[in-house]
Amino acid sequence: MKIPMSRWSAPATFLTAILLPACGGASSQTAPAAAAPAAAPADDGETQAARGARVYAENCASCHGAGGEGSKKSPPVVGKDALPLDPRPEQKSRKVQFHTALDVAQWVVKNMPPAAGGSLKESEYWDVLAFDLKANGVPVAGRTIDAKSAADIKLH
Numbered sequence: 043m044k045i046p047m048s049r050w051s052a053p054a055t056f057l058t059a060i061l062l063p064a065c066g067g068a069s070s071q072t073a074p075a076a077a078a079p080a081a082a083p084a085d086d087g088e089t090q091a092a093r094g095a096r097v098y099a100e101n102c103a104s105c106h107g108a109g110g111e112g113s114k115k116s117p118p119v120v121g122k123d124a125l126p127l128d129p130r131p132e133q134k135s136r137k138v139q140f141h142t143a144l145d146v147a148q149w150v151v152k153n154m155p156p157a158a159g160g161s162l163k164e165s166e167y168w169d170v171l172a173f174d175l176k177a178n179g180v181p182v183a184g185r186t187i188d189a190k191s192a193a194d195i196k197l198h
């Protein structure tokens with residue numbers, strides 16, 4: 043890998059979390075509330091989406107457009123042509139299919155922004171995913187958008 047390992051320390055946790063969703067082991071997110079009374083309640087998808095709008099505006103909109111409509115060099119991430127199952131013929135980077143929102147998250151955290159994959163915080167990646175799902179009409183209210191819920195959100 044050309045990227046120095048230190049750059050991956052934070053995202054590695056995230057990748058482990060999203061690449062091993064079936065582990066079922068105890069994690070900080072699944073710890074019983076009683077064991078961690080000071081912990082903040084799990085985020086609602088609407089709250090995540092609201093924060094994600096800002097993450098998107100600052101890190102993604104320059105290429106994918108203010109409303110996710112895409113641009114000459116970048117595909118749309120909102121609308122009927124967004125997030126197709128198979129990469130478009132002209133795409134060089136994406137080789138994987140997007141069956142679920144988790145597939146999108148796994149690819150995005152490694153590859154977006156281009157040349158700086160993994161550069162955002164774990165929570166920022168989930169926030170921007172919540173934002174993008176909501177913008178595409180996927181209901182996000184009443185649940186936290188995370189590896190568990192994203193695996194159940196079928197896009198195709």
Ligand code: HEC
Pocket residue numbers: 098101102103104105106115116117118119124125126129130132133134135136137146150154155156162170
């Ligand atoms: C410098 C321009 C640029 C920036 C900034 C950028 N992207 Fe991208 N994005 C691209 C390009 C180009 C592709 C197509 C990659 C390929 O060839 O498969 C892409 C692909 C994607 C895809 C896959 C779309 C599909 O249908 O295959 C998603 C999802 C995505 N970007 C999300 C994001 C998010 C979220 C951010 C912000 C954190 C972001 N991008 C920032 C240029 C950019």
